Amino acid sequence: xxxxxxxxxxxxxxxxxxxxxxxxxxxxxxxxxxxxxxxxxxxxxxxxxxxxxxxxxxxxxxxxxxxxxxxxxxxxxxxxxxxxxxxxxxxxxxxxxxxxxxxxxxxxxxxxxxxxxxxxxxxxxxxxxxxxxxxxxxxxxxxxxxxxxxxxxxxxxxxxxxxxxxxxxxxxxxxxxxxxxxxxxxxxxxxxxxxxxxxxxxxxxxxxxxxxxxxxxxxxxxxxxxxxxxxxxxxxxxxxxxxxxxxxxxxxxxxxxxxxxxxxxxxxxxxxxxxxxxxxxxxxxxxxxxxxxxxxxxxxxxxxxxxxxxxxxxxxxxxxxxxxxxxxxxxxxxxxxxxxxxxxxxxxxxxxxxxxxxxxxxxxxxxxxxxx
Amino acid sequence: xxxxxxxxxxxxxxxxxxxxxxxxxxxxxxxxxxxxxxxxxxxxxxxxxxxxxxxxxxxxxxxxxxxxxxxxxxxxxxxxxxxxxxxxxxxxxxxxxxxxxxxxxxxxxxxxxxxxxxxxxxxxxxxxxxxxxxxxxxxxxxxxxxxxxxxxxxxxxxxxx
Numbered sequence: 001x002x003x004x005x006x007x008x009x010x011x012x013x014x015x016x017x018x019x020x021x022x023x024x025x026x027x028x029x030x031x032x033x034x035x036x037x038x039x040x041x042x043x044x045x046x047x048x049x050x051x052x053x054x055x056x057x058x059x060x061x062x063x064x065x066x067x068x069x070x071x072x073x074x075x076x077x078x079x080x081x082x083x084x085x086x087x088x089x090x091x092x093x094x095x096x097x098x099x100x101x102x103x104x105x106x107x108x109x110x111x112x113x114x115x116x117x118x119x120x121x122x123x124x125x126x127x128x129x130x131x132x133x134x135x136x137x138x139x140x141x142x143x144x145x146x147x148x149x150x151x152x153x154x155x156x157x158x159x160x161x162x163x164x165x166x167x168x169x170x171x172x173x174x175x176x177x178x179x180x181x182x183x184x185x186x187x188x189x190x191x192x193x194x195x196x197x198x199x200x201x202x203x204x205x206x207x208x209x210x211x212x213x214x215x216x217x218x219x220x221x222x223x224x225x226x227x228x229x230x231x232x233x234x235x236x237x238x239x240x241x242x243x244x245x246x247x248x249x250x251x252x253x254x255x256x257x258x259x260x261x262x263x264x265x266x267x268x269x270x271x272x273x274x275x276x277x278x279x280x281x282x283x284x285x286x287x288x289x290x291x292x293x294x295x296x297x298x299x300x301x302x303x304x305x306x307x308x309x310x311x312x313x314x315x316x317x318x319x320x321x322x323x324x325x326x327x328x329x330x331x332x333x334x335x336x337x338x339x340x341x342x343x344x345x346x347x348x349x350x351x352x353x354x355x356x357x358x359x360x361x362x363x364x365x366x367x368x369x370x371x372x
Numbered sequence: 373x374x375x376x377x378x379x380x381x382x383x384x385x386x387x388x389x390x391x392x393x394x395x396x397x398x399x400x401x402x403x404x405x406x407x408x409x410x411x412x413x414x415x416x417x418x419x420x421x422x423x424x425x426x427x428x429x430x431x432x433x434x435x436x437x438x439x440x441x442x443x444x445x446x447x448x449x450x451x452x453x454x455x456x457x458x459x460x461x462x463x464x465x466x467x468x469x470x471x472x473x474x475x476x477x478x479x480x481x482x483x484x485x486x487x488x489x490x491x492x493x494x495x496x497x498x499x500x501x502x503x504x505x506x507x508x509x510x511x512x513x514x515x516x517x518x519x520x521x522x523x524x525x526x527x528x529x530x531x532x533x
Contacts, residue, residue: 005430009445010491019444026438030390033439037391110394118441147441154441162496 024125027149034120034152038108101254103127105135107247108152117143117160117180121250124151129252132212136251140218140241141165141206145252157244158219159184167219168207172197175207178220181237184244187220189236196234200224204238214253381525382423385412386432390439403503406511408518409436410484413451414477415522417458418465429455446491450484470516478512 012019105121123129125148133145135155143163146156158165159180168175174197178187192198202222208215220238227234389408397405413432416424433448440447457480458465465476485508492498 005445005448007445007449009434009448010443012444023438023444026435030435030439033387033390034394037395109396120441149438161499 023147024150028151031149031151034108034110035122037110038122041109103129103252103254105129105153105250105252107250117157117163117182117184117244118146119143119155119157120152121155121252122152123252124149124153126150128254129153134206134213134217134253136217136253137242137247137249139243140220141213142242142244142247142250144212155250157184158240158242159187159244165213165219166207166209167204169198169222170203170205170218171199174198175209178204178238185239186223187238187240189222189238190233192234192236194227194229194232194234198222198236203241378420379423382416382420382428385416385522385525388412390436393436394439404506404510406507406514407481407484408514409447410451410454410481411477411511411515411518412522413455414458414480415518417455418462419522419526421459421462424455426452426456426459443491443495446488449491450487453487454480454484470519473519474512474515477515478508481508481511 009019103123105123108120108122110120129145129148131145131148135142135144141158143155143157143160145153147154156163157180158178159182161180161182163180165178166175167178176189176191176196178189181188189198189204200222204219204222206213206215206217206219218241220240223237223239225234225236386409389412392408393405395405396402409432413424413429417429429451430448433451434444436442436447436451437444461476465473468476482505485505489498489500489504
């Protein structure tokens with residue numbers, strides 16, 4: 001009887017997803033065990049926190065502040081660049097995907113399957129996690145959600161042999177696919193012809209093809225390789241940017257799947273602020289506009305920003321205040337917040353609405369030219 | 373009343389075994405982490421066959437599937453088959469000295485590992501690592517330990533009776 005039942009289960013699960021709810025129900029029973037096993041690690045961490053000395057904290061604080069300062073400065077130009085990018089894309093009649101929503105998940109230190117690169121994190125469907133969501137860390141792409149349970153979810157790392165991620169070479173846009181090797185420090189690029197324009201040290205970023213991963217996040221750096229002339233394909237490997245074996249905190253990403261409509265950039269920009277902002281209340285906007293970020297540089301800042309108050313929404317620290325202040329103008333356009341340094345903008349907000357040209361100091365001139 | 377009590381012991385040990393199963397061991401210990409849940413189940417099947425039946429084994433197997441994120445029924449099937457063998461042979465096995473029991477356990481674990489591999493291979497072609505078989509050996513070596521420990525648990529129950 002039991003044998004028949006289990007064989008039936010095996011077959012059903014293999015064919016369909018009908019058993020997902022059963023799994024979710026059962027996982028409620030066993031998930032406490034995962035947390036129980038994880039408990040010592042958490043306790044040790046807390047104990048370390050508790051006894052860490054004033055000077056250490058102070059040092060760390062200074063360091064973080066420096067880092068944040070640098071990141072903020074880098075972000076200054078980001079806003080205008082992004083806008084410029086949107087406008088250029090509009091010229092090409094191309095749509096542009098906007099921001100992503102992030103959720104910090106913490107790794108549970110448990111080991112479920114010894115020979116697979118699958119990890120378990122402490123956020124599940126109760127936080128809105130769903131399968132196939134991309135997962136990042138401060139340095140790059142980590143993997144994707146493989147199975148979401150109510151209180152935890154399993155994440156398949158990009159290095160899993162069953163995982164492949166569409167990438168492109170940052171230098172020249174060459175598209176290819178990176179396949180996991182089973183080792184945490186290596187990805188294979190099996191589909192490149194021998195004469196492909198790829199060099200050791202090239203950065204691979206997500207290409208956004210396939211729809212699972214948002215485009216533009218760093219994935220890996222190409223290792224040294226020697227071209228073999230008598231074979232059609234080269235054997236190239238790459239080292240993942242993300243610290244797959246060291247990080248405890250991961251970011252689960254909701255990519256905003258609806259691209260911003262770009263009829264004509266001008267008309268879009270000129271839509272009176274009121275029209276859009278009516279629909280969004282202030283805090284919605286906070287929710288919608290979650291961080292859109294330069295991939296690598298800024299995430300440490302976000303991670304430090306911790307609270308993830310509502311669970312999901314999580315803003316880049318820098319952008320928050322000015323946004324709240326300059327709410328109206330920001331929303332009218334294709335949603336862009338002014339990073340901190342843009343005080344001038346908030347001040348001169350009325351004029352800003354009518355014309356485009358009034359952006360962050362740095363990017364202003366070229367943009368104006370473009371529009372006319 | 374007493375039924376519930378002893379059943380509680382079984383559940384508790386199974387829970388501990390499940391925890392051991394998913395504990396991240398440092399370094400190579402991860403590779404040789406034996407299937408604690410199965411060992412505990414075998415012990416209970418030999419010691420109190422009237423309590424640890426096939427259905428219980430199946431349930432525990434199902435929970436292990438969920439816990440370790442396998443396809444549903446994989447461990448359920450394996451555990452059911454092995455516990456069935458144990459239940460049939462339990463009278464004979466109890467008479468065996470520990471080393472001989474160990475041999476039986478060795479074959480049980482080997483069989484379970486083979487079954488797991490086979491089931492996995494049906495779903496998708498899998499590469500077999502040599503260290504895949506190591507848990508069988510460590511499991512066998514752990515058997516005397518588990519045997520004595522669980523015997524203690526069981527006898528303390530009897531004393532409490």
